[in-house]
Amino acid sequence: MDEHLADILRSVRPLEPIELQLLDAQGCVLVEDVTVPTALPPFDNSSMDGYAVRTADVEGASDEFPVVLTVVGDVAAGTADLPVVGPGEAARIMTGAPMPPGAEAVVPVEWTDGGIGRGPAATMRAHSSAPEDAGGEVRVHRPVQDRQYVRARGSDVSAGDLALEAGTVLGPPQIGLLAAIGRGSVKVRPRPRVVVMSTGSELVQPGEPLGPGSIHDSNSFALTAAARDAGAIVYRVGAVADDAETLRSTIEDQLIRSDIIVTSGGVSVGAYDVVKEALSQIDGESGSVEFRKLAMQPGKPQGFGFIGEGRGGEGGGTADRTPLLALPGNPVSSYVSFELFVRPAIRTLMGLPQVERETVRAKVDAALTSPAGKRQFLRGRYTPPARGETLGSVSPVGGSGSHLVASLAHADSLIVVPEDATAVASGQELDVLLLG
Known part of the structure; x- marks a missing residue:
């Protein structure tokens, strides 16, 4: 198994970087350092709705002896023409609005009477730009310190600071930061385009009635969801009948929109194992696919190779x-198999530093058996360590049968039983692959 994964990761190269608009870059890996062109925020601004004042004017203000200031104007967010605040004066100001010249701090509206002719603070906010209040008065009941309730220019980031470094995965907060500093696009490795298809003439689309000997196609849905979870853009082709020529032509049709193709079924040694039949005949300029039997359970039969021509990565034959x-x-x-082999391949294409799922040590709370010479992956439910403990625990879920979909749906981890272990005692430590 380790050799098979090493072959995959050695052969797959990260996709070439491209410039993408911000929202299209979500989930992608940044390939360049991004520096801040201008300070953020770009100007001193108020963090409260209230009044911009000189601190000396409100020193000693109290409920019993309020300070009365003359209101010289309103300052709303986006205001360019700012009033000057002189001694004994104040300017009504909204959250995010620039500090007017002469003002040193902001008195929250709750610390005032809301202004002459005013109702409650909500009324003030609703009519923040009403010019008739300029020249009115406001009573201030509490003092403020210098720069109190003022967001300083550059208090978030300064011009020239490193905003995000290469290798950062762009999630919502990172997209927000890029937008805030004025970047409309960034250079990233794109999300890989993954084509998923199942094989089998017995497969029926979910929602359609089953005929004799038929089953619903669950694999293409599970694998599509897993590829999306890994960060890919996924195209689900669905089920392909057990016909080698049909499969080959379907794969060829999908090459134009794929960075990686994933098939399920038809890789063993049966009479209708169409994937192996179809792809074993591909060689030379069309590529090659090798089929192997791995020392693992489940997932013994696997195939890996390269076919056709598609959008390539950096270097390599x-x-x-x-x-x-x-x-x-x-x-x-x-x-x-997807979790062990395909997910790492997808995340390698994305250029991520960590491509495999997190593995932890845990105590298994039941006795287990395992076939000799095979690494077994059992479905489990993992419980993190209690406070003061170093190890969590894991419970097996369902049996070991590779057809037991229900138990997989209730598992959040895979219990890893090594190749040299045929019996595991309850309480023994094992590796646990976390799926969540």
Whole structure:
């Protein structure tokens, strides 16, 4: 298994960087350092609705002896023409509005009477730009310190600061920061385009009635969801009948929109294992796919190779071809194989530093058996360590059968039983692969 994964990761290269608009870059990896062109915020501004004042004018203000100031104007967010605040004066100001010249602090509206002719503070906010109040008065009941309730220019980031460094994954907060400093686009590695298809003439689309011997196609839905969760843009082709020529033509049709192709089913040694039949015949200039039997359970039969021509990565003799991973058809085998092999490949294409799921040590709370010479992955429910403890625990969920989809749906981890262990005692420590 380790050799198979190493072959995949050694062969797959990160996708070439491209310039994307901010919202299109969500989930992508930044490939350049981004510096701040101008300070953020770009000017001193109020953090409260209230009155911009000189601190000396309100020193000693109290409920019993309020200070009366003359209101010289209103300052709303976006105001360019600012009134000058002189001795004994104040300017009504809204949250985010620039501090007017002469003002040193902001008195929150709750510390005042809201201005002559005013009702409650809500009325003040609703009519913040009413010019008739200029020249009125406001009574201030509490003093403020210098710069109190003032957001200083550059208090978030200063011009020239490093906003985000190369290698950052762009989530909502990072997109917000880029927008705040004025970046409309960034250079990133794009999200890989993944094509998912199932094989099997017995497969029926969910929502359609089942005929004799038919089952609903769950693999293409599970794998599509898993690829999205890994960060990819996914195209679900659905089920392809057990016909080698049909499969080959379907794959060829999908090459134009794929950075990686994932198939499930048809990779064993049965008479109708169409994926192996179709892709084993591909060689030479069309690429090649190798099929292997791995020392693992579930997921013994696997296929990996490169076919056709697609958007390439950086360097390497396979850069002009599309990687294809052929997974087994049993639902649990398919999903476990995706987590172990396809997810790391997708995240390698994205240029992420951490491509594999997190693994922790935990005590298993039941006795287990495992086949000799195979690394077994059992579905489990993981409980983090209690306070003061260093190890969590994990409970097996369902049996080991590779068709047991229900138990997979209730698992949040995979219990890893090593190849040399045929029996595991309750309380023994094992590696646990976290799926959430």
